[in-house]
Amino acid sequence: MSFAQQRILIIGGSNGMGLAAARSLARDGAEVLIAGRSQAKLDLALATIEGRAAGYVADFTDPASLTALFERIGRIDHLVLAGSSNAAWGPFASVPASALRAAIEGKLVGYWQSLQAALPHLRRDGSVVMLSGAASRTAMPGTAGLAAVNGALTQMAQTLAKELAPLRVNVVSPGLVDTPAYDGMPAEAKAGMFAGAAKSLPAGRTGTPEDIAAAIVYLLGNGFTTGAILDVDGGARMSV
Numbered sequence: 001m002s003f004a005q006q007r008i009l010i011i012g013g014s015n016g017m018g019l020a021a022a023r024s025l026a027r028d029g030a031e032v033l034i035a036g037r038s039q040a041k042l043d044l045a046l047a048t049i050e051g052r053a054a055g056y057v058a059d060f061t062d063p064a065s066l067t068a069l070f071e072r073i074g075r076i077d078h079l080v081l082a083g084s085s086n087a088a089w090g091p092f093a094s095v096p097a098s099a100l101r102a103a104i105e106g107k108l109v110g111y112w113q114s115l116q117a118a119l120p121h122l123r124r125d126g127s128v129v130m131l132s133g134a135a136s137r138t139a140m141p142g143t144a145g146l147a148a149v150n151g152a153l154t155q156m157a158q159t160l161a162k163e164l165a166p167l168r169v170n171v172v173s174p175g176l177v178d179t180p181a182y183d184g185m186p187a188e189a190k191a192g193m194f195a196g197a198a199k200s201l202p203a204g205r206t207g208t209p210e211d212i213a214a215a216i217v218y219l220l221g222n223g224f225t226t227g228a229i230l231d232v233d234g235g236a237r238m239s240v
């Protein structure tokens with residue numbers, strides 16, 4: 001698929017799935033704009049993208065930062081929302097409400113205000129792809145916080161697919177994917193978690209950022225798809 005002449009902004013494009021999507025889209029001819037809070041991460045990411053790409057420091061939890069971002073970049077054809085600042089992980093009884101509030105701010109509210117800030121700059125019949133998470137698509141003990149944030153996001157996206165038409169709004173729901181999001185975990189615990197998940201998944205493995213990037217690219221490019229939730233989770237919905 002060719003994305004020549006397309007300007008695509010990926011907020012959360014300096015790492016993980018967003019960066020994998022940026023690489024793929026730039027290879028397909030798009031002009032890719034990536035945003036994140038850290039200039040250092042943006043610089044490292046840009047060095048790995050072959051094609052037309054630029055990086056912008058922005059924090060989607062801060063409306064002023066988003067306004068400044070869109071003033072700098074101008075018109076875009078598509079928007080990908082791939083970041084997440086906080087996650088409310090853990091057994092329900094151990095996750096304080098403050099952690100849930102932080103997770104809501106660090107993803108749901110961030111995506112909400114990113115899209116609001118983007119609207120005047122986004123092509124009317126362009127598209128938006130948001131990343132949710134498999135925890136909101138099945139009942140996995142220990143993930144109620146993730147389910148709450150990503151479930152709300154998924155429902156919001158489907159409503160927006162009608163309200164904002166002809167803009168297309170779609171969701172990719174990733175399962176467990178090895179990205180820098182897990183860099184803070186002790187290596188042994190991380191290896192155990194990924195091995196355990198791989199064994200339980202119908203796909204027999206956990207995901208790669210490229211698995212998710214392929215789904216993002218598909219949803220950006222297919223003009224007849226809107227309001228979709230694309231599960232790219234190795235079959236996680238059927239394995240718990």
Ligand SMILES: NC(=O)c1ccc[n+]([C@@H]2O[C@H](COP(=O)([O-])OP(=O)(O)OC[C@H]3O[C@@H](n4cnc5c(N)ncnc54)[C@H](OP(=O)(O)O)[C@@H]3O)[C@@H](O)[C@H]2O)c1
Nearest residue numbers: 012014015016017036037038059060083084133177179181
């Ligand atoms: N990895 C998984 O197993 C998994 C599973 C299910 C769902 N997900 C979801 O998939 C999405 C991508 O996850 P990932 O694992 O690829 O994440 P990641 O590797 O941690 O990358 C997150 C990206 O978002 C940016 N970011 C974070 N907070 C931001 C903010 N407030 N403003 C602007 N940019 C921000 C980060 O850059 P800076 O830190 O420099 O800002 C980075 O570019 C997330 O929404 C996550 O919840 C992930």
